Structure formats: structure tokens, C-alpha cells
Amino acid sequence: MYPFLRPEQYKVKQPTDKYPSRISDKPVMIDRDDPVVYGKWHKESSLSEEQSAFYEKNGYLFLDQFFSPDEIIEWRQELRRLQKLYEQREAEYVIREPGGSDVRSIFAVHENNELFKQLSANPRLTAIVNHLLGSDTYIHQSRINFKPGFTGKEFYWHSDFETWHVEDGMPSMRALSCSIALEDNFHFNGPLMVVPGSHKKFVSCVGKTPDNHFKQSLRRQEYGVPDPDSLTKLVKHGGIDTIVGSAGSIVLFDCNIIHGSNSNITPLPRSNVFLVYNSVENTLTEPYSGQKPRPDYIAARSIR
Amino acid sequence: MYPFLRPEQYKVKQPTDKYPSRISDKPVMIDRDDPVVYGKWHKESSLSEEQSAFYEKNGYLFLDQFFSPDEIIEWRQELRRLQKLYEQREAEYVIREPGGSDVRSIFAVHENNELFKQLSANPRLTAIVNHLLGSDTYIHQSRINFKPGFTGKEFYWHSDFETWHVEDGMPSMRALSCSIALEDNFHFNGPLMVVPGSHKKFVSCVGKTPDNHFKQSLRRQEYGVPDPDSLTKLVKHGGIDTIVGSAGSIVLFDCNIIHGSNSNITPLPRSNVFLVYNSVENTLTEPYSGQKPRPDYIAARSIR
Numbered sequence: 001m002y003p004f005l006r007p008e009q010y011k012v013k014q015p016t017d018k019y020p021s022r023i024s025d026k027p028v029m030i031d032r033d034d035p036v037v038y039g040k041w042h043k044e045s046s047l048s049e050e051q052s053a054f055y056e057k058n059g060y061l062f063l064d065q066f067f068s069p070d071e072i073i074e075w076r077q078e079l080r081r082l083q084k085l086y087e088q089r090e091a092e093y094v095i096r097e098p099g100g101s102d103v104r105s106i107f108a109v110h111e112n113n114e115l116f117k118q119l120s121a122n123p124r125l126t127a128i129v130n131h132l133l134g135s136d137t138y139i140h141q142s143r144i145n146f147k148p149g150f151t152g153k154e155f156y157w158h159s160d161f162e163t164w165h166v167e168d169g170m171p172s173m174r175a176l177s178c179s180i181a182l183e184d185n186f187h188f189n190g191p192l193m194v195v196p197g198s199h200k201k202f203v204s205c206v207g208k209t210p211d212n213h214f215k216q217s218l219r220r221q222e223y224g225v226p227d228p229d230s231l232t233k234l235v236k237h238g239g240i241d242t243i244v245g246s247a248g249s250i251v252l253f254d255c256n257i258i259h260g261s262n263s264n265i266t267p268l269p270r271s272n273v274f275l276v277y278n279s280v281e282n283t284l285t286e287p288y289s290g291q292k293p294r295p296d297y298i299a300a301r302s303i304r
Numbered sequence: 305m306y307p308f309l310r311p312e313q314y315k316v317k318q319p320t321d322k323y324p325s326r327i328s329d330k331p332v333m334i335d336r337d338d339p340v341v342y343g344k345w346h347k348e349s350s351l352s353e354e355q356s357a358f359y360e361k362n363g364y365l366f367l368d369q370f371f372s373p374d375e376i377i378e379w380r381q382e383l384r385r386l387q388k389l390y391e392q393r394e395a396e397y398v399i400r401e402p403g404g405s406d407v408r409s410i411f412a413v414h415e416n417n418e419l420f421k422q423l424s425a426n427p428r429l430t431a432i433v434n435h436l437l438g439s440d441t442y443i444h445q446s447r448i449n450f451k452p453g454f455t456g457k458e459f460y461w462h463s464d465f466e467t468w469h470v471e472d473g474m475p476s477m478r479a480l481s482c483s484i485a486l487e488d489n490f491h492f493n494g495p496l497m498v499v500p501g502s503h504k505k506f507v508s509c510v511g512k513t514p515d516n517h518f519k520q521s522l523r524r525q526e527y528g529v530p531d532p533d534s535l536t537k538l539v540k541h542g543g544i545d546t547i548v549g550s551a552g553s554i555v556l557f558d559c560n561i562i563h564g565s566n567s568n569i570t571p572l573p574r575s576n577v578f579l580v581y582n583s584v585e586n587t588l589t590e591p592y593s594g595q596k597p598r599p600d601y602i603a604a605r606s607i608r
Contacts (some may be wrong), residue, residue, distance in 0.1 A: 057486060150532055154567045187491040188544050190566060227455055230572040240492050240570055262494060263458045263567040269537040 015171045021162055021204045022289065027227040030202040034173040036254060038134025038279070048128035055132060059199030059212060059257035062239070066124075067180065067248040076182045076247075078115050079144050081269055082106055093297040098153060106192055108297040110142035110275065111304075112296035120275050125178065128198075128252065132277045133174055136304045139163070140175055140278035146271045151262030152190050157231055159198075160276070162205060162224050165287045168299040173253040174282040180273040181301040185244045190264030192251065195231075197238035198258035203230045226258060236257055309429040318589035319475045320386045325466055326459040328591065329385050334506040338477040340558060342438025350431035359436060363503030363561035364545070369483065370428075371552040380486045382419050382552075383575055386410055390462065397601040402457060403438070407450055414446035414579065415608075423580050432556065437478055438584045442607045444479055444582035449576045456494050456568030461503075461535055464580070466509060467560040468527050472603035475590040477503075479559040479582040486575045489548045494568030496555065499535075500607070501542035508533045515595060530562060533560035538562055 037056045041049050047061070055061040070247065086094045086103050093107040109116035109228075119125075120139050120274050129137050160177065164170040185191040203226040243251045253259065264270060284301050287293050308607040322337050341360045344420055351365070359365040390398045390407050395487060397411040413420035423429075424443050433441050456557050464481060489495040507530040547555045559561065559580075588605050597605065 052382055086374075150535075154569055155333050156569055169536055181425065186544075188566065189544050193492055193570070228571065231454075235571050242492050262492065264568055265564050265566055266459055266497070267539050 006017075010029060016290065017288050018050070018163055018172070019161075019204070020288070022207055022223060025206055027206055027230055028204040029230055029233070030204060032173060032200045032202060032256065033133075034270055035291075036173075036199065037132055038174065039131040039302045040134075040291075041131075046131045046253060048141065052131070054140075055252065056104075058196040058238075058241075060194050060196070060243075060253035062083060062243055062245065062249065062251045066246050066247045066250040069101050069248060072182055072248045075115060075119065075273060077265065077272075078113070079182060082109075094294070097148075098152070100151070102148055102151070107141070107143045107147050109138045109144055109273070109289045110188075111297075116144070116273060118295055119273065125250075129176065129277045130230065132176060132252065133277065135276040135279045135281050137279055138300065139275060140170075140275075140296060140300050141276040143273055144271065144272045147190050147261075147264050147269060149189075149267040149269045150265060152270065154190070154263045155261045156205040157195075157226055157256055157258050158224060158238070159203065159226070159256045162203070164255065164299065167291070167294055167295060169285040170255075170278065170282065170286040170299075171285055172282050173254070173256050175278040176252055176274060177255065178198065178250055178252050178275045178277065180250050180275070181245060181247050183269060184198075184246050184271060186251070186266075186268065187242060187244055188269045189266045189270045190261045191270065192259060192261055193236050194235050194241050194243065195258040196241050198234040198239065199254040199256040201234065202256060203227070203234075203258070208289075231258065235257060237258045259265040313463055318473055318592065321592050322468055322476070323465075323506045324592070325470050325506075326527060327422075328508065329559065331510055331534055332508040333534055333537070334508060336477060336504045336506060336560065339438075340477075340503060341436055342478065343435040345435075350428075350435045357437070359556065359558075362526045362542075362545075364498050364500070364555060364557035365546075366547055366549065366553065366555045368549050368553045370554040372414070372593055373552060376552045378420060379423065379577060382417070383486060383577075386413075386417070386448065387450060393545060394489060397600070401452075401455070403404065404455070405486075406455070409447045409449050411445070411447045413448055413577070414443045415589055415601075416520075418604075419506075420446065420448070420577060423484070423577065427452050429500075433480065433482065433581045435478060436556070437525040437581065437584050439583045441581040442584055442604065443579060444474070444604055445578075445580040445602060447578045448575065449578055451494050451568050453493075453571040453573045454569060454576065458567045459493070459497075461530055461562050461564040462528060463496060463507065463530070463560045463562055465545075466507070468559065468603065470593045471591055471595070471598055473597060474559075474582065474586065474603075476586050477558070477560050477591055478586040479580060480556055481559065482552050482554055482556050482579045482581065484579070485551050487573060487578065488550050489533040489553070489574060490570075491502055491546060491548055493570045493572045493574045494565045495574065496547040496563060496565055497543050497545065498557060499538050499562040500519040500545055503560040505559040506560060507531070507538075507562070512593075535562070554591040
């Protein structure tokens with residue numbers, strides 16, 4: 001269904017590598033060479049001037065109760081249905097928990113599922129996204145994430161852009177993620193944590209990516225991981241914000257912000273819909289690693 | 305230094321087993337058959353009437369800034385010194401992280417270390433403890449815990465009493481723990497979580513304890529673990545409280561309250577001193593499992 005592409009399909013010449021990573025033995029911090037908010041704010045913008053400025057400065061924006069309880073119920077039912085379905089059924093776009101068989105994520109839901117396709121095109125949402133990225137946009141990646149109760153594992157700190165750049169060939173920082181909470185997020189059930197301001201630095205990571213790294217990395221990341229010293233510096237500077245709020249809230253965050261989450265031993269599961277929007281002016285080129293790109297269900301290689 | 309005891313040293317006849325556990329295939333919830341606060345409150349008591357009532361109802365009490373910053377600095381320096389010392393040196397009372405060699409806990413610090421011995425006898429602290437337990441008390445167990453930054457692992461939900469009863473032979477619920485924060489505790493660096501009210505139910509756990517279980521269980525618990533259904537019921541009833549506060553704060557909690565903590569991927573370590581006080585009228589008998597008791601550095605078998 002999502003075969004690997006042939007070289008002629010992904011060998012799109014890439015611009016100069018502004019953000020080299022996984023090529024040196026020493027981690028380096030590089031200043032961001034791209035805007036954060038690409039759209040010029042005006043009175044008809046989809047965000048207030050304060051919201052736009054907050055996103056620029058901190059790299060994220062939390063919008064409480066963006067979706068209504070009715071909308072959420074429908075998506076949550078669909079998510080439960082898919083979780084049950086894929087407990088038994090194998091599919092390459094279904095990722096399981098490390099060391100177990102529980103479903104952790106289902107990818108490409110904006111293509112495979114009518115409800116989530118509609119959600120990804122929600123006009124209130126895309127108006128905000130298009131303002132922040134200053135152009136039309138398309139879905140680079142989508143997934144639903146399950147963080148089960150009792151055994152939900154942590155996601156270690158990372159910048160999404162680091163991976164999308166090195167492994168997928170995304171040239172510039174002109175993409176963002178939107179996470180839609182389908183369950184209430186508390187401090188104690190492994191909510192998203194971000195390092196405000198970290199999106200303005202690029203942490204070049206050490207080591208070389210092994211071939212077909214993605215099969216492992218979606219379960220547990222080992223390459224493209226920021227080093228402890230850089231993380232400590234970024235946290236000393238910006239602190240840590242924890243994103244908590246009721247089901248229906250959303251958080252938009254820049255592709256380069258450092259984020260992660262702790263484990264969840266509580267009985268309260270945490271699940272969300274995760275949509276990544278990329279600017280149509282920032283489509284993928286050859287991966288900067290020089291390796292084969294990841295499959296299309298993880299990183300869309302054409303605008304559809 | 306802490307040899308296993310010979311049978312004649314621990315074969316103290318035990319009272320009837322009010323709280324059977326690890327003997328059935330099915331988990332059971334039993335009502336608590338012991339008081340929570342044993343001391344009668346009066347105007348000269350070491351706690352206010354409200355504090356005493358809060359502890360009785362919820363099973364824990366948080367006291368912010370109980371110790372001064374100066375006291376904390378001294379203990380933190382000592383903790384750092386011990387952590388460094390035992391990085392290299394082996395000792396049976398030093399427990400390391402699962403799957404690693406980082407020091408997780410050092411036991412029996414109230415005996416092996418002059419500073420922590422003094423701390424365990426702090427008059428302001430023991431006045432409160434003796435009020436709650438309604439008698440003189442002694443240290444049943446002490447340790448310092450390190451929850452390192454980046455890689456701090458979770459502690460799964462458990463009741464301490466379940467283990468102390470089954471593996472150590474503690475007859476009744478007449479003990480409590482005091483955790484002294486040596487670092488600031490935030491929502492995001494894996495703080496203690498408790499289930500308020502859960503101390504009034506005893507969750508009888510399934511399975512039989514293997515011999516010498518403690519060697520593994522101090523790193524990762526596998527027996528004496530409450531089942532998901534009982535946990536869900538208790539959380540539905542009492543919720544989850546997260547104990548956060550600055551260094552120097554303390555939390556006292558009943559031996560039977562269900563508690564645990566999530567992982568800590570943040571750069572901010574979390575360490576504490578952990579003191580367990582038992583009533584002199586509740587000294588250990590033969591373990592209710594019928595097995596050999598755990599060594600003295602984990603569970604003091606005599607009042608010293």
C-alpha cells in the first residue's frame with residue numbers, strides 16, 4: 001500500500017543544508033535561519049496579535065476547548081474502533097509499544113479514514129495554520145497516538161524537524177504540528193512537555209543514522225536525540241511548560257521545538273490526533289542523510 | 305555487614321493475618337481494620353486539628369518548607385557525596401537503576417550516616433510521627449532516593465504495607481513514611497503521586513512471592529502489585545494528588561496508601577530522604593509469606 005519509492009521519485013535536488021545533523025562526533029547548537037511566523041498579522045488574521053506573538057516567542061500555542069465535546073466524542077469513538085481493529089490486524093502504518101504489542105500509533109489517518117481526513121481540513125484550523133506558515137499547506141504526516149493507562153511509555157526529548165530534515169529531506173523550518181486532545185490531559189498522565197524558546201536553536205545531533213532507522217525509531221528513538229548538555233542549556237533558558245487541558249483543546253507547535261513526555265502509570269489513558277502541516281513552498285527533497293527516504297505514510301512526498 | 309538472620313532470630317509468632325495477600329488467584333479489596341491516626345488530638349498536639357483530620361481522611365499530609373534551606377543544603381551535599389562514593393563502590397544496601405548502574409537508592413542511612421541519623425531523630429518531626437502513630441516509634445527503614453534527570457524511571461503503584469506485611473511480617477497498619485524533598489519537586493520531574501483515601505482499603509494482590517524477591521523488587525516491582533481494576537476503582541473514588549513543592553518540604557503518608565511516580569526525562573533530578581517510622585507496639589514478626597525475612601537494612605527486625 002505504501003511501497004518504498006524508487007530513486008527517481010525522491011531524487012529531488014535539495015537546497016544547501018542549513019541544518020547539518022548526525023554527521024559530527026560533537027553536538028553543536030546552531031541559530032535558526034528561518035522565520036517562526038511567516039504570515040503578516042492583520043486585524044482579520046485567524047489569531048489575535050498576542051497569540052501570534054506568543055507563538056513566535058515560545059514556539060507553541062495552546063487553545064483550550066477549540067473543539068466542542070460533540071466533535072470529540074465522534075473522533076474518540078472512531079479512535080477506539082481503530083485501536084480494536086488493529087489489535088488483531090497487522091498493517092505497516094500501525095506502530096506498537098516498545099517491548100509489547102499494544103497499539104502506540106496509527107499513521108496516515110488523514111488518507112485512510114474519512115473522519116480524520118475531514119478533521120485535517122477543518123477550516124478554523126487550517127486558517128490558523130496557513131497564517132502561521134504564511135502560505136497554503138498540506139499534511140506532511142498524520143497519526144493518532146494512544147498513551148494507554150498503567151503502561152504508557154515516555155517519549156524522549158526531540159525536535160521533529162531534525163528528523164524530518166535528515167531522514168525526509170524537509171529543507172526549512174516551515175512546518176508545524178497540531179495535537180488535538182481526545183481525552184483530558186492532566187499533569188499526571190504523561191502530557192506533552194515543551195521547552196519554550198528552544199525552536200530558535202537547532203541542536204545538531206551526533207552519530208550517523210542506520211538504514212531503515214524509522215522502523216525502530218517510531219517505537220523508541222536512538223538517533224537524532226539531543227545531547228544532555230544542550231537540553232540542560234535550553235531548559236535553563238526557557239524552562240519547561242506542560243500542556244494540560246480538557247478534551248477538545250489543541251496545541252500548535254513549531255516543527256523545531258524540543259518536546260517530549262513522561263510515562264503514564266495512572267489508569268487514565270491519553271490519546272490524541274496528531275496532524276503535521278507543511279508549507280507548499282517547503283516540499284520534501286532528497287533526505288539530507290543521503291539515505292533512502294522513509295515511506296510515504298510517515299512523510300508525504302507529494303502534495304495531494 | 306547485614307547478614308541474613310538465622311531462623312531463631314526471626315521466628316517470632318505472628319498475630320492472625322488480617323491482611324492476606326499473594327495467596328489467591330483473584331485480587332480482593334479488604335476494609336482496613338486499623339485506625340489511621342492513633343493519637344488523640346488535643347491543643348498541644350504537634351499538628352493542628354485540621355491537619356490531623358486531613359491525614360486521617362486522605363492518608364497523607366504535605367508540609368511546605370518544613371526544613372530550612374540551610375539544613376537542606378547540608379543534606380544535599382552529603383547525598384551527592386554518597387552518590388559519588390557508591391558509583392564505584394559496591395555495597396549490598398546500594399540499589400541501582402533497572403538495566404543500568406546508576407545509583408537508585410542507598411538504604412539504612414539512619415544507621416550508616418551520622419547526618420541522616422540525626423535527621424531521623426529530629427524532634428519536630430518525631431513529635432508529629434508519634435502523635436499520628438500514638439506511641440513511641442523507631443525507624444523501620446530509611447533510604448536516600450535518587451531520581452536522576454533524563455533517565456529517572458517510574459515507580460509503579462503500590463502499598464508499602466502490603467510488602468512490609470507479607471515479606472517482613474509487620475502485623476498492623478501502624479507505620480508511616482516521611483519523604484523529605486532535597487530538590488524542588490515539579491509536576492514534570494516525576495514527583496510522588498498518591499491516591500487519597502486508598503489507605504482505607506487493602507488490595508490483596510495475586511501470585512506467590514519468589515524467594516529472595518527483594519533483590520529484584522527494589523529495582524522493579526513484579527509481585528505485590530495491585531491489579532488494574534482495583535487501581536481504577538480507587539482512583540475513580542479518590543482521584544490522584546501530585547505532591548509538588550520546594551526543597552525542604554516534607555510529605556508524611558500512611559503505610560497503606562497507594563502511591564507511585566512517573567518517569568523523569570527532564571534535566572532536573574529529584575532526590576529525597578525517605579524515613580519509615582513504625583510504632584514500638586507493631587514490631588516485626590515472622591513474614592506472613594512464611595518465607596525468610598528480608599535483610600535488616602531493608603526492614604529493621606529490632607528496635608535500636
